[in-house]
Amino acid sequence: MPEMPEVETIRRTLDDKVTGRKILRVGMLLPRLVKWPSPGEFQALVTDTVITWLARRGKYLLFYLDSGIVMVVHLRMTGRLFVQTEWTDDRFARIVFELDDAKRLVYADSRTLGTLYAMPEAELWRIAGLHTLGPEPLSPEFTPGYFREKLRGRKGKIKALLLDQKVIGGLGNIYVDESLALAGIHPERAADSLREEEAAKLYGAINTVIEQGIQYGGTSFRDYRDGEGGRGSNQHHLSVYGRKSQPCKICGTPIAKGEVAGRGTHYCPNCQK
DNA sequence: ACGAGCACCTGTGTGC
DNA sequence: TGCACACAGGTGCTCG
Structure with a gap:
């Protein structure tokens, strides 16, 4: 969760x-x-x-x-x-x-x-x-250079790489889908196929999405509660996760849901290439 | 390196 | 109402 x-x-x-x-x-x-x-x-x-x-x-x-x-x-x-x-x-x-x-x-x-x-x-x-935990988003160790290096030579899907805690510590299914949406990158792209500017955009998106998640106290779909039993509110600020068939907030195309890297995956088929 | 499948568990929502 | 089944925010293992 x-x-x-x-x-x-x-x-x-x-x-x-x-x-x-x-x-x-x-x-x-x-x-x-x-x-x-x-x-x-x-x-x-x-x-x-x-x-x-x-x-x-x-x-x-x-x-x-x-x-x-x-x-x-x-x-x-x-x-x-x-x-x-x-x-x-x-x-x-x-x-x-x-x-x-x-x-x-x-x-x-x-x-x-x-x-x-x-x-x-x-x-x-x-x-x-x-x-074996990798550097976390928003930390000094998580630099654009580090991220670019980790993409190099990785033939697997970008979503699988982002979920790998040895590469980046702390991302999970929601924030991976959100990061890829914000960066306009399709979850099935091979990690090493990202162009320089795409990698830079994704790097920024990861930090933005995590920062926003913290700002709103986390995403409460069902079980998650904070240390006082309260709910987060980030579920009201998501671009794609949990929004299957609803219109993309950018282009209006219905959000698609499939399976990537063994996980339910939400994305906009029009904005994410 | 990589992906698929499975294991660990139980609760909830959905469709029939 | 009851039942079967899919699915769930994570991780770790085996196997090919």
């Missing part, structure tokens, strides 16, 4: 609610979501520690603890992370952290595909997807 703008919004809305808080107890309602170490060890590592810093890399959230341990959460498709003020039960609560201010940090997840980890900072390499 959540891509970089959603995870960043969660981080921002959660930050002041969890930073400085002590975790008193961890309720393991669905232990198998913990991938490292064992669920029991995870529980022991996290209990009785103070959250000192909440960080994000790509789609990963990192809770730095005063013990030197980092708890890492990846929400995959339907994970949600929020602080509960009242003690109401969430139907999909899976891991519950009781905090020292009588509130609860809840990890909820309907499809249960999300993953949690806990380990010393020096061992974060154990999380392969985090270790």
Whole structure:
């Protein structure tokens, strides 16, 4: 579900609610979501520690603890992370952290595909997807030159490349479709077929789309909610995603939906070449 | 390098 | 109303 703008919004809305808080107890309602170490060890590592810093890399959230341990959460498709003020039960609560201010940090997840980890900072390499994560949009490492280099010699489809977290960290299906739409590039184009100016335009579009996503607090179609349980509003500002058969905002042509790189893909057949 | 297929899971919307 | 089926914002694996 959540891509970089959603995870960043969660981080921002959660930050002041969890930073400085002590975790008193961890309720393991669905232990198998913990991938490292064992669920029991995870529980022991996290209990009785103070959250000192909440960080994000790509789609990963990192809770730095005063013990030197980092708890890492990846929400995959339907994970949600929020602080509960009242003690109401969430139907999909899976891991519950009781905090020292009588509130609860809840990890909820309907499809249960999300993953949690806990380990010393020096061992974060154990999380392969985090270790190999490429530079993020809007970061100093994500330069036009870097992007151009990554396109070179890549015969695969541009959409597949943009979804590859090793190339760019944080893009997902929504923002890839939106980036390609904004740049006027067809999702099935071979990555290395982009002309210089097309690559430059796509580079800019990626940053623009991600920035806008964060500005509007993420895209809430169904499951996504921020750290306070609120909805984002970026779904009202999309060009193509979720707009099948609706008129393109530029030319009026109905938005098409097909499958590219194994994912549902929205695009304007007229504007994107 | 690349793509296809599948696996992990469950909920929801759609068409009959 | 009930049922079968498609589809979902992600990632990681195998196989050719």
